[in-house]
Amino acid sequence: MAGLNVSIAFFFLVVGACQVLRQLSKRLLSPGAYDCLARELAGSLQLCTSCLELRMLVEIGPWGGGFGPDVVLTLLFLLFTVHGTSFDGASANPTVSLQEFLLLESNLATTATKLLAQGVGMGTGWAVTKLYWSWELTHFHLIQNLIASECSSSIHTSLHHAAFVEGTCSFLFHLVLLKLCQSRPMYRVPALATTVTFLTYTAGPFTGAFFNPALAMVTTFHCSGNSFWDYVQVYWLGPLGGMLAALLLYQGNIPRLFQRNLLYSQKSKYKIPKARVAAHVEGDEPQRKKKGEKSNSKPRA
Known part of the structure; x- marks a missing residue:
């Protein structure tokens, strides 16, 4: 358990350091530069370091530390709850930034800056x-350094199935994100953390369940077992397709590409109650009769 305690302390240290980076950036940078650059960089740095350490625990913990997947899943839920609370609106996910661009919530320059910041982070x-x-503070890290040069691909199924799994995870994640985008953080954060934990538990054995192109690139693209194009299909095209499908299902269209709703008929947002319409019509009848009587009356001789 000593190795697990060191990892937990590392998580706290990373979150604290990234929080300090956010506060300093708010003071030194303009709001626009902070929103699309510093905030995304800090969020991506925090997400990447946490997920790499957690991935190490997933691979080595069961036989090196004697703890099961329940410990890792609990840590995953707690970490994403902390991330959702401390990210300050950052996505740290290229597909989320592209979704905002397609929803007309950001322009091309802002989206490109966010993608660059996510890659650097x-x-x-x-x-x-x-x-x-490399400091080898625990035996987990010692083992990790020994096997780091021989890491294997996270794809443990056929290529098409792996792309489908990543696309499905991205579809469900973005669907929940779109549904909860206007909700309060106290509801949205645990719901997203639960979604990520469930998807990781379900799809992890097949692809690692990244559904984040930037995170997958730094985590598994350098490992042997698949080509670069295989990784692109699974971890880039799969999540991108899932995001587009979720956006199309939720919105009925993709605002950046076309305005017409392709799935749902356009209806007026404001409906007049039937009782009010009936009362209005009944109230107008006497006036119509009076007007009719006045128009039909003949002039006196």
Whole structure:
């Protein structure tokens, strides 16, 4: 359990350091630069380092530490709850940023900046975690350093099935995200954390359940077992297709591409109650009669 305690302390340290980075960025940068650059960089750094350490526990913990998947899933839920609370609106996910672009919530320059910041944050998180592992503070990290050069692909099924699994995870995640986007954080954060935990538990044995192209790129693209194009199909095209399907199902269209609703008929948002319409019609009848009588009356001689 000593190794697990060190990992938990590492999680707290990473969250605290990224929180300090956010506060400093708010003071030094303009709101626009903070929103699309510093906030995404800090969120991606926090997500990448946490997920890499958690992935190490998933691979080594059961036989090196004697704890089961229930411990890892509990940590995963708690971590994503903390991430949702501390991210300050950052997505740290390229498909979420592209979804905002397609919904006309951000322009092309802002989206490109967010994608760049996410890539830099993920790369920095990978470098920081590798440095942390090199200190070999626990026997987990010692084992991780020994097997790091021989890591294998996270794809443990056929290529088409793997792309379908990642696409389905992305579809469900984005559908929940779209449904809860206007909800209060106290409801949205645990709901998203529960969704991520469930999807990881269900799809993890097949693909690792990343449904985040940037996170998958720094985590598994360098491992042997599949080509770069295989990874692109599974971890880039799969989540992107799932996001587009969720957006189309939820919105009925993709606002950036076309305005017409393809799935749902357009109806007026405001409906007049039938009782009120009937009362209005009955109230108008005497006036209509009076007007009719006045128009039909003949002039007196």
